[in-house]
Amino acid sequence: MLEARGLECVRGERTLFSGLQVEVKPGELLRIAGPNGSGKTSLLRILCGLLAPAQGAVRWRGENIHTLREDFWREMVYIGHASAVKDDLTAAENLMVACSLQGTRVSWHSAGEALRSLGLAGCEDLPARVLSQGQRRRVVLARLRLSESLPLWILDEPFTALDVAAVEQMQETLSRHIARGAMVIYTTHQDARIDAAVSRRIDLGREDD
Amino acid sequence: MQGAIWSIMHRDLLLAMRRRADVFTVLIFFVIVASLFPLGVGADPVLLRTIAPGVIWVSALLASMLGLNRMFASDHADGTLEQMLLSATPLGMITAAKVLSHWLVTGLPLVLIAPLLALQFDLSQQYFGVLTLSLLLGTPALSLIGAIGAALTLGLRGGGALLSLLVLPLYIPVLIIGAGLVEAASSGIDVTAYFLLLGAFLLVAAAFATWAVAVSLRISME
Helix, strand or coil, X not given: CEEEEEEEEEECCEEEEEEEEEEECXXXXXXXXXXXXXXXXXXXXXXXXXXXXXXEEEEECCEEHHHHCHHHHCCEEEECCCCCCCCCCEHHHHXXXXXXXXXXXXXXXXXXXXXXXXXXXXXXXXXXXXXXXXXXXXXXXXXXXXXXXXXXXXXXXXXXXXXXXXXXXXXXXXXXXXXXXXXXXXXXXXXXXXXXXXXXXXXXXXXXX | CHHHHHHHHHHHHHXXXXXXXXXXXXXXXXXXXXXXXXXXXXXXXXXXXHHXXXXXXXXXXXXXXXXXXHHHHHHHHHCHHHHHHXXXXXXXXXXXXXXXXXHHHHCHHHHHHHHHHHHHCCCCHHHHHHHXXXXXXXXXXXXXXXXHHHHHCCCCCCHHHHHHHHHHHHHHHHHHHHHHHHHXXXXXXXXXHHHHHHHHHHHHHHHHHHHHHHHHHHHHHC
């Protein structure tokens, strides 16, 4: 499980949050809510280890993630705002590079299958340059199809640029992942319907305003 | 882990193949700069022979500066760098793979074309081997040192100029040993010591730079 105590985040001169507790256990869903600029993305980046908190520490199964490093990152997927999709690579190539960085070996065949399951049939061998914003997002999210064995997903605004049907499909994917006993942490401004036995929520930026 | 290393190298080489213009810019820059000198200083063969090693080395050094800011910039801009920092493969290995593929597309072509440029300076053919070998050992060190500068100036405005100021002074030892090596060979001195020095420099750069780049990349994310 992932837990953090007394987290404080300072960006520039502003303290975004302090004394924050986060706890997620297997099979739980955590939604981080709050207005723009309240520190949602910063919190996610702290939780996955991209950003060092000003105070406090994040622990994965009781150990600090900054000592675990690769051992922690091997078990999680972080999908941020930036797509990490290269214009000059095809959809399938982009997906395979992303998976191999994460540490999952993916065959050409299963990469194609993951892309097709997200409605990208026929786009596998197109350069990402010609894909629309929503299609690029689907290429990124196809990674989740290939990461079903990983116990922690951290997703920053996973539903942006997706159409209604795709949002529904993503919500199902997340529900199924939680049902498998994995943890999902996400942010969204939309109303998401994700089934989870335990659904937690952290609201940022309320006491400051 | 090896899978990730191969896939990064494969990806970077593939990207270079699909953006061939960038690769040729570096190569053509090298050719043009080195060709300006015979035109500028006149056609005195003795003078040209004397300045040949220095000029070819300085041109190679300037050309290898050209592609440096591209080494991490696009990965930084599109978020791939975040994924590299969160990779199951140690960041030092990933940077080593990136620097190696960067050298393969911007450094190795310079090494291969250098003897052709040496012809313009009337450098005797028996020294072509020494020249090529010195560049073969020297240019990877340039890429490694340059990678530190590229990582440190990542995301800065006007980072290009700052990058040159940071990196050029660090290139000086490589330049002195590399150009000195060819000069020593043409005056009949044993060059083993030069090769050993250049090799040692490359080894130290390889060990130190990958670590330094990894640290700077992490800082750039904060």
